[in-house]
Amino acid sequence: MMSYFGYRLLALAAALCLLPAMIFAQEEAPGMIHNVTVRPAPKGVTPRTPDGHPDFTGVWNGMADNLLGVPNQMHNEGIAVESDHSTYDVLSGAKIATWPLAKPKRQNGEQNERAATLLRRMGASRPIYKPEYWEMVKELDANANEEDPSNNCMPAGIPRVGSPSYIGQFPNYLIFIYPGQGGLIATQTMYRMIPLDGRKHTPLQDLDGSYSGEGIAHWEADTLVVDTWGFNTATWFDQLGGYFHSENMHVVERFQRNGNTLTWTATIDDPDVLLEPWTTTPRIQILNRNPKAMLPESLPCSERDLAHAVTREHH
Amino acid sequence: MSAKAKWLKVLTSAGLATLAFQCAGAQTGQAKATVVTPDVARTIKAAADALGMPRTGGPGGALLPEIDVVNRMEILGTGSSSASGQTSKTEYHAALGYNPPAMRLEMTRTNPGGTPQHTIQTVRDNYAWDESAIGAGLEPGRGTATPKIAAVKDRLLHLWVLPYGVVKAAFVAGDKTTVSIEDGATVLTVPLSGELAGVRLKATLDSKNFITKVVAQTGGGMDIEADYSDYADHGEILTDVKSPGHIVEKRGGSTVLDIQVKTWDANNPYLVFPVPPDVKKAAAQESSKVAEK
Numbered sequence: 313m314m315s316y317f318g319y320r321l322l323a324l325a326a327a328l329c330l331l332p333a334m335i336f337a338q339e340e341a342p343g344m345i346h347n348v349t350v351r352p353a354p355k356g357v358t359p360r361t362p363d364g365h366p367d368f369t370g371v372w373n374g375m376a377d378n379l380l381g382v383p384n385q386m387h388n389e390g391i392a393v394e395s396d397h398s399t400y401d402v403l404s405g406a407k408i409a410t411w412p413l414a415k416p417k418r419q420n421g422e423q424n425e426r427a428a429t430l431l432r433r434m435g436a437s438r439p440i441y442k443p444e445y446w447e448m449v450k451e452l453d454a455n456a457n458e459e460d461p462s463n464n465c466m467p468a469g470i471p472r473v474g475s476p477s478y479i480g481q482f483p484n485y486l487i488f489i490y491p492g493q494g495g496l497i498a499t500q501t502m503y504r505m506i507p508l509d510g511r512k513h514t515p516l517q518d519l520d521g522s523y524s525g526e527g528i529a530h531w532e533a534d535t536l537v538v539d540t541w542g543f544n545t546a547t548w549f550d551q552l553g554g555y556f557h558s559e560n561m562h563v564v565e566r567f568q569r570n571g572n573t574l575t576w577t578a579t580i581d582d583p584d585v586l587l588e589p590w591t592t593t594p595r596i597q598i599l600n601r602n603p604k605a606m607l608p609e610s611l612p613c614s615e616r617d618l619a620h621a622v623t624r625e626h627h
Numbered sequence: 628m629s630a631k632a633k634w635l636k637v638l639t640s641a642g643l644a645t646l647a648f649q650c651a652g653a654q655t656g657q658a659k660a661t662v663v664t665p666d667v668a669r670t671i672k673a674a675a676d677a678l679g680m681p682r683t684g685g686p687g688g689a690l691l692p693e694i695d696v697v698n699r700m701e702i703l704g705t706g707s708s709s710a711s712g713q714t715s716k717t718e719y720h721a722a723l724g725y726n727p728p729a730m731r732l733e734m735t736r737t738n739p740g741g742t743p744q745h746t747i748q749t750v751r752d753n754y755a756w757d758e759s760a761i762g763a764g765l766e767p768g769r770g771t772a773t774p775k776i777a778a779v780k781d782r783l784l785h786l787w788v789l790p791y792g793v794v795k796a797a798f799v800a801g802d803k804t805t806v807s808i809e810d811g812a813t814v815l816t817v818p819l820s821g822e823l824a825g826v827r828l829k830a831t832l833d834s835k836n837f838i839t840k841v842v843a844q845t846g847g848g849m850d851i852e853a854d855y856s857d858y859a860d861h862g863e864i865l866t867d868v869k870s871p872g873h874i875v876e877k878r879g880g881s882t883v884l885d886i887q888v889k890t891w892d893a894n895n896p897y898l899v900f901p902v903p904p905d906v907k908k909a910a911a912q913e914s915s916k917v918a919e920k
Contacts, residue, residue, distance in 0.1 A: 381685070381686050381687020381688060382684070382685035382686055382687050382688035382691070383687055383688055383691060384687065386688075391694075393691060393692065393694065395692075396692045397692070399692075399694050401726055404726055404727060406726045406727075407799070408694055408695050408726075409675070409680070409681070409694070409695035409794070409795065409798040410692050410693070410694050410695070411672060411675075411681050411692060411693040411694075412692050412693075413683060413691075413692055413693055416683075416684075416689045416690060417683050417684060417689075417693075419683075419684045423684070423867065424684045424685050424686065424688075425685065426865060426866050426867050427682040427683060427684045427685050427688070427696070427867075428684070428685025428686060428688065429864070429866065429894055429895075430682055430696035430697075430866055430868070430893075430894065430895055431682060431685055431688065431691075431694065431696055432685075433698075433699075433894070433895035433896075434694075434696050434697075434698045434726075434895050435698075436698070436726045436727060438897065438899055440899055440901050441899070442762075442765070442766060443760075443761055443762020443763075443765055443766070443769060444762075444769075446761070446762065446897065446898075446899065449897045450896045450897040450898070453896065453897055454863070454864060454894070454896065553897060554897065587765060587766065587901060623864075623865070624863070624864045
């Protein structure tokens with residue numbers, strides 16, 4: 313009769329034999345919860361102000377806020393992950409190979425950062441600089457740890473800051489608030505007070521360049537248009553990519569409200585450095601319907617990472 | 628018998644049955660020397676994994692599926708190239724992208740005692756042109772862009788004979804991609820589509836699933852054969868995307884390019900391929916001529 317020890321040995325062998333099948337089964341299990349980065353379908357009606365324009369007032373959360381992680385940045389850069397099996401590029405419509413994961417992949421910080429670098433930059437939408445600047449843009453992005461002007465808690469500027477998290481809409485002006493973030497990717501809080509009273513721009517030569525420029529709003533049917541110039545050159549115009557600009561940059565932001573969603577785009581024209589104007593991928597935000605919703609206080613911005621960067625790898 | 632002993636006995640029986648099944652399978656395999664054809668989807672994924680193409684994660688991205696992250700790449704290398712029976716020392720610089728499909732191949736060929744010959748051959752979608760300088764034809768004073776519409780297919784093919792191109796094309800071809808075992812190695816056969824419809828790629832994988840040979844069967848008797856070896860992350864900024872360190876390209880059996888890679892940047896760098904207005908105009912004229920005929 314087999315000893316108890318013998319049974320244990322055989323049981324161990326049996327378990328080892330069954331193990332590959334168990335692992336195989338785990339690898340094959342589809343349908344884990346995934347991050348979807350496609351634009352959400354609008355819900356509800358679009359409220360209007362007494363003068364008949366769409367009302368943008370409210371706290372806007374969600375998809376399009378910048379610098380909130382890789383899925384948001386992929387959405388902003390035009391990569392739509394529809395499901396575990398399907399991804400496409402919003403600009404070109406190209407299908408991108410996608411494989412479901414049975415469970416979150418365990419990666420160390422280095423693997424995460426390298427993956428993030430690629431995921432954020434894989435979209436087809438790129439501003440077209442004049443050829444003499446191609447190498448410079450590439451080098452700025454490659455050396456963003458040192459070159460990114462928003463490092464050290466400097467303002468992201470317009471339009472890099474993206475779409476506001478709070479809009480206050482009044483008959484003759486708008487208030488935009490962009491909360492800052494502490495932590496690893498620190499940004500400074502920004503606000504804008506934008507006239508909506510039919511005034512004209514100050515001549516460009518009379519403006520001192522600033523991070524937010526001189527923004528003036530007007531309506532084009534139901535689209536709220538914010539036209540801005542008068543910038544300094546201390547910002548890049550997108551979240552990543554090394555997209556520098558000149559003092560002659562002209563930005564036109566378009567806001568459209570559809571039910572509980574806000575769609576924001578920015579068209580950047582800078583004849584000094586760009587071959588043609590470039591429009592960002594539409595970014596979508598969702599209204600926070602909680603009537604008590606408030607913006608939290610921004611954490612203090614304190615740059616702690618740069619001093620520890622030892623390679624050129626970056627976000 | 629205790630409950631624990633009963634459980635051990637049941638598990639042991641299952642294990643013995645499994646062992647017997649596996650042994651029988653192995654014996655059958657030895658006796659008939661049959662090889663099970665690998666599954667197509669698994670083979671494509673294995674090749675993609677070896678290259679570091681499917682990626683997920685990053686801050687906030689832990690629940691993303693795996694996505695093919697390879698789009699834009701830049702390759703720098705040195706070696707030799709042959710044209711019209713003459714072999715020249717060659718500086719090789721390729722910038723490429725898959726979305727949209729585009730490539731700019733800049734080569735400087737130097738013969739002993741001769742003047743260096745510098746060429747820039749570019750393709751994007753249905754447009755091909757030569758540039759006298761990078762970005763020529765896009766603004767005044769930047770040099771000239773010479774349309775080469777007839778070269779579109781040949782230049783595009785260089786994208787798809789790269790290992791990443793094979794994986795992307797195999798994914799797009801879906802169930803038209805086949806897998807087989809030839810001389811003990813796994814081979815993916817992929818039909819191309821669009822501009823390159825009619826071309827078939829045969830890619831050989833090594834034991835680590837790296838694509839080591841790609842043959843593009845064009846049907847015109849001038850097949851392109853490319854050998855890839857010395858895979859590593861050759862990027863200045865590391866990305867965990869593996870690329871070949873050595874490329875050998877043959878046409879009609881003769882070596883036309885032999886390049887040692889210095890850097891292969893796979894970090895989706897800023898590379899753009901705008902089509903010069905004159906090239907668009909030439910392509911439109913060519914299309915209308917074809918339509919008239």
